[in-house]
Amino acid sequence: MKVKKLSSVKREAWVVFSRYIRLRDCLRTTGSKDYGECITCNNQFEFKDLDAGHFIPGRHNANLFSERGVNAQCRVCNRFKGGNQLEYRRQIVKLYGLGADEELEKEAKEIKKYTIAELEELKRYYQELIKGLEG
Numbered sequence: 001m002k003v004k005k006l007s008s009v010k011r012e013a014w015v016v017f018s019r020y021i022r023l024r025d026c027l028r029t030t031g032s033k034d035y036g037e038c039i040t041c042n043n044q045f046e047f048k049d050l051d052a053g054h055f056i057p058g059r060h061n062a063n064l065f066s067e068r069g070v071n072a073q074c075r076v077c078n079r080f081k082g083g084n085q086l087e088y089r090r091q092i093v094k095l096y097g098l099g100a101d102e103e104l105e106k107e108a109k110e111i112k113k114y115t116i117a118e119l120e121e122l123k124r125y126y127q128e129l130i131k132g133l134e135g
Contacts, residue, residue: 009116013123017065018052020126023133025072038074039091040084045074053078055088055104062110068096069104
């Protein structure tokens, strides 16, 4: 039996989580599984052209799998505009309420060391959520 490395299990969990976030936000913004709106520029993109972009850059462990802190974002905003932070902050407050941005900043400062078991559980959890959304 091959022993999995923490880094590969984390990557597997991220792939599933990212799919969940993009699917959730496509359905929330357009009602379609095939396309959705970028949280920061509000333009519509095909599912395959959306990233799961972090409000707090750097993908730190404490906010890596944050459902409020990760949202569907176009590649231009996420990768080439540094996350389009000012507009992202505005949208976080609009979506989740006043102070949500500060809660996410605090969360990002927390150190979280995931175990392989925790990551595998996260992967299973988000796979189930995806099934529910795709159903």
